[in-house]
Amino acid sequence: xxxxxxxxxxxxxxxxxxxxxxxxxxxxxxxxxxxxxxxxxxxxxxxxxxxxxxxxxxxxxxxxxxxxxxxxxxxxxxxxxxxxxxxxxxxxxxxxxxxxxxxxxxxxxxxxxxxxxxxxxxxxxxxxxxxxxxxxxxxxxxxxxxxxxxxxxxxxxxxxxxxxxxxxxxxxxxxxxxxxxxxxxxxxxxxxxxxxxxxxxxxxxxxxxxxxxxxxxxxxxxxxxxxxxxxxxxxxxxxxxxxxxxxxxxxxxxxxxxxxxxxxxxxxxxxxxxxxxxxxxxxxxxxxxxxxxxxxxxxxxxxxxxxxxxxxxxxxxxxxxxxxxxxxxxxxxxxxxxxxxxxxxxxxxxxxxxxxxxxxxxxxxxxxxxxxxxxxxxxxxxxxxxxxxxxxxxxxxxxxxxxxxxxxxxxxxxxxxxxxxxxxxxxxxxxxxxxxxxxxxxxxxxx
Numbered sequence: 001x002x003x004x005x006x007x008x009x010x011x012x013x014x015x016x017x018x019x020x021x022x023x024x025x026x027x028x029x030x031x032x033x034x035x036x037x038x039x040x041x042x043x044x045x046x047x048x049x050x051x052x053x054x055x056x057x058x059x060x061x062x063x064x065x066x067x068x069x070x071x072x073x074x075x076x077x078x079x080x081x082x083x084x085x086x087x088x089x090x091x092x093x094x095x096x097x098x099x100x101x102x103x104x105x106x107x108x109x110x111x112x113x114x115x116x117x118x119x120x121x122x123x124x125x126x127x128x129x130x131x132x133x134x135x136x137x138x139x140x141x142x143x144x145x146x147x148x149x150x151x152x153x154x155x156x157x158x159x160x161x162x163x164x165x166x167x168x169x170x171x172x173x174x175x176x177x178x179x180x181x182x183x184x185x186x187x188x189x190x191x192x193x194x195x196x197x198x199x200x201x202x203x204x205x206x207x208x209x210x211x212x213x214x215x216x217x218x219x220x221x222x223x224x225x226x227x228x229x230x231x232x233x234x235x236x237x238x239x240x241x242x243x244x245x246x247x248x249x250x251x252x253x254x255x256x257x258x259x260x261x262x263x264x265x266x267x268x269x270x271x272x273x274x275x276x277x278x279x280x281x282x283x284x285x286x287x288x289x290x291x292x293x294x295x296x297x298x299x300x301x302x303x304x305x306x307x308x309x310x311x312x313x314x315x316x317x318x319x320x321x322x323x324x325x326x327x328x329x330x331x332x333x334x335x336x337x338x339x340x341x342x343x344x345x346x347x348x349x350x351x352x353x354x355x356x357x358x359x360x361x362x363x364x365x366x367x368x369x370x371x372x373x374x375x376x377x378x379x380x381x382x383x384x385x386x387x388x389x390x391x392x393x394x395x396x397x398x399x400x401x402x403x404x405x406x407x408x409x410x411x412x413x414x415x416x417x418x419x420x421x422x423x424x425x426x427x428x429x430x431x432x433x434x435x436x437x438x439x440x441x442x443x444x445x446x447x
Contacts, residue, residue, distance in 0.1 A: 028076075028077040028078075028080050028081070029074060029075070029076050029077065029080060030074070030075050030080035030081050030082065030115075030117045031059070031072060031073070031074050031075075031117055031118055032072075032073055032075065032082060032115065032117075032118070032119055032120070032121060033070055033071070033072050033073075033118065033119070033120045033121070034070070034071045034072075034073060034088045034103065034120075034121045034125075034126055035064065035068045035069065035070050035071075035120060035121065035122055035123050035126060036068065036069045036071060036088075036090060036123065036126045036127075036128045037068065037069070037123060037126075037128040038069055038128050039061055039069035039071065039090075040069075040090035040092075040101055040128050040129040040131075041101050041131070042058055042061060042069075042071060042090065042101050042102075042103070043058070043061075043101075044058055044059070044060070044061065045057050045058060045059075046058045046101055046102050046103070047102040047103070048073045048074075048075060048102065048103045048105060049102055049103070049104050049105070050079055050104070050105050050106075050107060055075055055076055055079040055105070056073055056074045056075040056076055056079070056080075057073070057074055058071055058072070058073055058103065059072045059073065059074050060072035068123060069128075071103065073103060075105075079105075079107065081114045081115055081116075081117070082105070082107060082108070082114070082115045082119075083107065083108040083109065083110060083111075083112040083113060083114055083115060084108055084112045084113045084114075084115060085108030085109070085112050086105060086106065086107050086108045086115070086121065086125070087105070087106045087121075087125045087126065087127070088103050088104070088105050088106075088121055088125065088126045088127070089103070089104045089106070089126070089127040089129075090102075090103055090104075090126075090127070090128055090129045091103075091104045091129065092129060101129070345436070345437065348414075348415040348429065348431060348436060349415050351415060351416065352415060352416065352418050355418070355419075356418075382396065382397060383395060383396055383397060384397055412437065412438050412439040412442060413428075413438060413439065413442045413443075414428040414429060414430060414436065414438035414439065414440045414442070415427070415428070415429045415436075415438070416428050416429045417438075417440070417442055417443050417444070418444070419444065420443075420444055421443055421444075428440045428443060
């Protein structure tokens with residue numbers, strides 16, 4: 001081998017060594033000790049990541065004298081060296097895994113001081129994970145049993161509905177992103193958010209004190225929901241009619257807007273009158289105080305302990321009374337309609353009837369030790385009257401002929417014909433239209 005060829009081979013070997021050092025482990029590598037409350041199921045050679053990218057690994061796991069987990073990690077360039085203010089968190093790729101933990105670093109700005117090789121990140125710069133086992137250990141047996149039932153119930157709920165659940169899962173990302181914006185908006189006003197938390201705690205405490213009432217409310221809500229579910233057809237019909245209803249209501253609301261505008265004018269005009277309302281209410285206060293006994297009696301009239309003694313019970317019996325009275329009223333109406341011709345006929349004879357009562361009273365005005373008495377002697381057709389220029393003659397009718405003709409001739413007298421005809425012609429009276437069934441020629445004989 002010539003000297004020139006030996007020099008070339010030596011230079012090639014040096015270049016290979018340099019490339020190997022750069023690619024296989026060369027560069028700046030630093031070691032740091034991270035102290036956590038617990039090791040979080042980390043194992044040797046687990047990843048050390050920044051932004052999801054592996055930048056190093058775990059080299060050693062030890063226990064300190066104060067029972068902290070000291071994790072020695074190795075960080076490679078260009079992420080080494082780390083700077084003061086860097087924080088570390090133990091994370092898991094899934095909640096159910098065991099050997100799937102890694103350390104996520106949040107590097108500080110490069111403007112911060114560099115951490116020396118072997119520097120320690122104390123517990124105030126690290127965050128340990130909370131495993132599901134630790135969470136479950138905080139729950140009592142009753143709560144764990146309830147959680148199991150929730151999980152089993154969720155499984156039963158989604159059984160046979162996997163496709164629909166997958167479709168719903170597509171909306172999780174928009175929901176999460178929207179929720180993030182909502183949280184940011186809520187976080188802007190720290191005092192208001194703190195008040196919500198405080199008052200929410202008070203509300204929760206108040207609800208806890210009324211646990212039986214809340215339980216009954218939940219039970220009744222479940223029954224109501226079940227009843228609504230049983231009426232799916234009717235509910236579907238209601239939902240089908242709802243769009244048209246809302247369209248019509250839209251027109252109503254538009255018209256209502258103009259009405260409210262007019263109502264503003266009425267309100268403005270009423271404002272001056274409200275100044276006099278306060279004195280009126282003050283003057284009304286004694287009246288209200290004096291009305292208390294009346295209101296009390298009215299309340300007792302409306303509702304009172306006991307049976308069959310107040311207005312509510314009367315109204316409750318009104319339907320039964322109505323069912324009984326309805327046919328009675330119908331028959332009464334028919335009777336009144338049938339009696340109307342009779343009453344129309346009798347009405348003009350009211351004066352005759354009242355006169356008979358008056359004269360009968362005069363006949364019984366006499367009285368003795370036994371009381372009032374009347375001498376009554378019925379006489380039928382005792383005499384006949386024959387008129388002549390000299391004034392007329394009364395002739396006695398034999399007893400055998402006195403009953404002759406009593407069934408006719410005196411049955412159709414007009415009102416007022418039971419007395420002598422007045423000189424002013426006020427009797428005998430005929431009704432205005434002349435339809436009364438009577439004979440005006442049947443009057444008493446004599447002057």
